[in-house]
Amino acid sequence: AQSVTQLGSHVSVSEGALVLLRCNYSSSVPPYLFWYVQYPNQGLQLLLKYTTGATLVKGINGFEAEFKKSETSFHLTKPSAHMSDAAEYFCAVSERGGATNKLIFGTGTLLAVQP
Amino acid sequence: DAGVIQSPRHEVTEMGQEVTLRCKPISGHDYLFWYRQTMMRGLELLIYFNNNVPIDDSGMPEDRFSAKMPNASFSTLKIQPSEPRDSAVYFCASSWWGGPGVGEQYFGPGTRLTVT
Numbered sequence: 635a636q637s638v639t640q641l642g643s644h645v646s647v648s649e650g651a652l653v654l655l656r657c658n659y660s661s662s663v664p665p666y667l668f669w670y671v672q673y674p675n676q677g678l679q680l681l682l683k684y685t686t687g688a689t690l691v692k693g694i695n696g697f698e699a700e701f702k703k704s705e706t707s708f709h710l711t712k713p714s715a716h717m718s719d720a721a722e723y724f725c726a727v728s729e730r731g732g733a734t735n736k737l738i739f740g741t742g743t744l745l746a747v748q749p
Numbered sequence: 750d751a752g753v754i755q756s757p758r759h760e761v762t763e764m765g766q767e768v769t770l771r772c773k774p775i776s777g778h779d780y781l782f783w784y785r786q787t788m789m790r791g792l793e794l795l796i797y798f799n800n801n802v803p804i805d806d807s808g809m810p811e812d813r814f815s816a817k818m819p820n821a822s823f824s825t826l827k828i829q830p831s832e833p834r835d836s837a838v839y840f841c842a843s844s845w846w847g848g849p850g851v852g853e854q855y856f857g858p859g860t861r862l863t864v865t
Contacts, residue, residue, distance in 0.1 A: 666852045668852065668853070670856075676858060676859075677753075677840055677842075677856035677857050677858050677859050678792075678840070678842075678854075678856040679856070680853055680854075680855075683852070683853060685852070724792065728852035734780075734799070734804070734846070735780040735799075735844040735845075735846050735852050735854065736782075736794070736797060736805070737852065737854060739791075739792050739794075741791050742791060742792070
C-alpha cells in the first residue's frame with residue numbers, strides 16, 4: 635500500500651533563506667506524487683506534481699521538487715523564502731499509481747517564515 | 750470555471766441537530782472526495798465517489814455520517830445527530846481521471862462546522 639511520510643511537522647526559516655520540506659513515499663508501483671499548499675482558512679491548492687518524465691518538477695510561486703526513485707523521496711524546495719510562503723504543505727501520492735484518483739496525504743508541514 | 754463550490758462556508762449548530770453540507774464539483778470531473786480536517790487528526794478522507802457511485806466509505810467515522818451524490822453536479826454530506834467532536838473543517842474535492850491532470854484534485858474552500 636502507498637504511504638507518505640513528511641519529516642518535520644513544523645519548519646521555520648528566515649525570509650530569503652532556502653526552504654526544504656521533506657517527503658518520503660512508499661509505493662509498490664511507479665508513483666504519481668504531488669505537493670499541495672494550504673493557506674490559512676483556505677482549501678488545498680496544487681503546487682506541483684510528478685507523473686512521468688523529467689524528475690525535476692517546477693511549480694507555482696518558485697517552488698520545485700525532485701523525484702528520486704532510489705531514495706523514494708520527493709522533497710520540496712524554494713531558493714529564497716518569502717513571507718507569503720507561510721502556510722501548511724502536504725505531500726501526497728496517488729493510490730495505485732493513478733489507477734484511481736484517490737490521494738494518500740502526508741500529515742503536513744507547517745512552514746513559518748521569520749522576518 | 751468557478752471551481753469546487755461548497756456551502757455553507759460556516760455552520761454553527763447545537764448537539765443533536767442534523768447538519769447537511771453541500772458540494773458542487775467542477776463540471777466534467779468524475780471523482781468527488783469528502784475530507785475532514787482537524788488539528789488532532791489532520792486531513793482525513795471520509796468517502797469518495799466515481800461517476801456518482803460511492804467507491805470507498807471506509808473513512809466515514811460512524812453511522813451518523815452519510816453521503817450522497819444524486820447527480821454529477823451535486824453531493825451532500827449529512828451528520829445526524831451531530832456531536833461536538835464533529836467540529837472540523839470539511840472539504841470537498843473533485844478530479845478527472847484519465848486526463849492530463851490525472852490524480853490532481855481540486856479542493857473547495859471548505860465548510861467550518863462548529864457543534865456546541
